[in-house]
Amino acid sequence: MSGEVPAYDVAVIGAGVNGAGIARDAALRGLRVLVLDKNDMCSGTSAVSSRLIHGGLRYLEYGEIPLVYESLHERRRLRRNAAHLVEPIRISIPVFSAARRGPWLIRLGMIAYDLLSLGKSMPGHEMLSRDRIRSEEPGMLDDGLLGAARYFDAQVTYAERLVLENLLAARSAGAEIRTYCEVREIRACDGRVEALAYDDSDGNRIEVKVQSIVNASGPWVDEILKTAPRVAKRFVGGTKGSHIVVGRFNGAPGDAFYVEAAADGRPFFIIPWNDQFLIGTTDIRYEESLDHIRASRAEVDYLLAETNRVFPQANLTRADIHFAYAGVRPLPHREAGPESAITRRHIIKVNRNIAKGLISIIGGKLTTYRNLAEQTVDKLARVLRRKLPGCRTRDTLLPGAWGIEQAREQLAASGFLTPAGRKRLLAVYGGRAADIITLAASDPELQQAMGGEGRLIAAEVVFVIREEFASTLADIVFRRMMIGFDADQGRSLYAEIAARAAAEFAWTNEKTEREIAALIEYADSFRVT
Ligand SMILES: Cc1cc2nc3c(=O)[nH]c(=O)nc-3n(C[C@H](O)[C@H](O)[C@H](O)COP(=O)(O)OP(=O)(O)OC[C@H]3O[C@@H](n4cnc5c(N)ncnc54)[C@H](O)[C@@H]3O)c2cc1C
Known part of the structure; x- marks a missing residue:
């Protein structure tokens, strides 16, 4: 194929939130973009999250201050650029005497969260006495209750639509989007990316010439790299997270709740969502099939038991579950250590050892996808040795926000x-x-x-x-x-x-x-x- 003019400046593999964001940013800066996904858009991890646009209060415990700062800024941008999809949500954290995190630690976290979101559009935190939280949330466990903290974050009820609107914007700027097209091979010539081959929805093998590739396939990143001419080390070591969805239950809260689980001290959410309650998540190392991920019996029982403990009148059983979903966080690979301590920061890896012109995305959250996309396209400009116009997504509304x-x-x-x-x-x-x-x-x-x-x-x-x-x-x-x-x-x-x-x-x-x-x-x- 050498000698032909590449049809695309960049092929983006994966139409999850990160691939969609990168495609939009790249197309808005004038690059010729092709997006390929082996399924529909947003059919991987981006569809199975807790659907929060948040700073990640918990990341403060692991010293991930820059990530919290970046997330809180992106939250503000998303509230403006996707106002129809991203809504504020009030979250309460009850404090119990037997909990690992005491009232002072929680208060400190709240203050830090408020400080990091300076210039924010949402109210700051509040500490509530035992009597006040009891009167506002009478269905909550009373035993050992000391009080509560309350703060604001944001929720994207339909994360799928956030991904879609990024793709629609990319398409309006000239990108081509092909779903149900599975990438099978990355080809290189003289050490540079030259083409890729994929199977279309009818099973035909198609080859396209490309100048560069962004591998934004989430947990599948290593599988894509295996199709390249040189073998790579392992980049992604995902952890599985599951959620259950139930209807309004006895004693259900009016707000979202962020609660420390008694079983393992891990905080989990009980979130009013889509006229129901979304409860999750778990965090377990995962090495099985990425294409068939189901919430296990043990995960479901854990989420039911912990919810019933904090809301004792709920008496939720498996029969009350409308549906459940599970997915794998595409986190950087780590051999050992607790799952919760693996960094949630993203890595934009230029794979020049495999082929020049190849970039892989490791990690990334719904909340920070826009910034990740901006950084990726900046790197892409260097890889392509092209001077591109500046990023335009910081202040540009998504299509439905007009x-x-x-x-x-x-x-x-x-x-x-x-x-x-x-x-x-x-x-x-x-x-x-x-x-x-x-x-x-x-x-x-x-x-x-x-x-x-x-x-x-x-x-x-x-x-x-x-x-x-x-x-x-x-x-x-x-x-x-x-x-x-x-x-x-x-x-x-x-x-x-x-x-x-x-x-x-x-x-x-x-x-x-x-x-x-x-x-x-x-x-x-x-x-x-
Ligand atoms: C349980 C859980 C809860 C979370 N909660 C939150 C939250 O509340 N807030 C937040 O900000 N973040 C949250 N996250 C993180 C966030 O959801 C993910 O990190 C993010 O969605 C990853 O997006 P992605 O585009 O990189 O990957 P994905 O969404 O997985 O997209 C990758 C795409 O690549 C495609 N693909 C794979 N192989 C191929 C191939 N061979 N050819 C073509 N296409 C291919 C897949 O079909 C898929 O559509 C959560 C994650 C999990 C698992």
């Missing part, structure tokens, strides 16, 4: 949805909800209510297929419309959505049946048995 107020007015005037339906559409699509209403207005068929409650309209299904490159029913339900994370996983709507998608894609009956079966299998994979 025109939210106009969309709200247009929705109210349209009369297509109930108030709850309108609220939901804005929460998922931000200002782009107006485009769904415009599409519906163009065709009476698309104005039909789905599910009969006026909560959804048919135009939404067509919109995510035409505008958001959804290609399977699971893409539509779980990573575009987000109803896959309703208490019933949106199951009552599968048949209607399938019929609408089948008409749009011109699927045969057989293909539609196969798609429905695959969707049900996917939804079942989140169930706890």
